Amino acid sequence: MRPNLMARTLVAATAVAGIAAGSLAGATAGFAASAPAAKPAMSTQAVSVQAVNNLGLNTNEAKGIQRVLKRDWGYKGAIDGRLGTESWKAMQRYLHKYWGYNKKIDGVVGSDTVKALQRMLKKYCGYKGKIDGIAGKDTRAAFKWFANHYA
Structure with a gap:
């Protein structure tokens, strides 16, 4: 919607x-x-x-993320380019395993999800901002870079 x-x-x-x-x-x-x-x-x-939060990704970039989540992290939804609750649950499983996300796997893109994502982006994607849980322009730019290079 x-x-x-x-x-x-x-x-x-x-x-x-x-x-x-x-x-x-x-x-x-x-x-x-x-x-x-x-x-x-x-x-x-x-x-x-339906909560859809692509964090600035276009449809093709989000589809790439969904393909990785489907292959490796239990995403069972459609590859539709809309990062909704089920996409973010799969992302939270990844962030839980490697990046310190320790809250409920609920698919909500809250500050704890963003903080874990920022830790990953800082390590691999050139994110230079604070680990503050705010999905600002620098976080979104690094997430876009991640989608274009790893997904």
């Missing part, structure tokens, strides 16, 4: 929930009880949030 489409969907869902809550807040118990049950404005299955 494209980021702006996901944002619009989440804003719409929030607005619908807010309007529904506001409508019921002013209703009396007798009015609320007599009103027919409204169908939900949106099915809970209609919104699917």
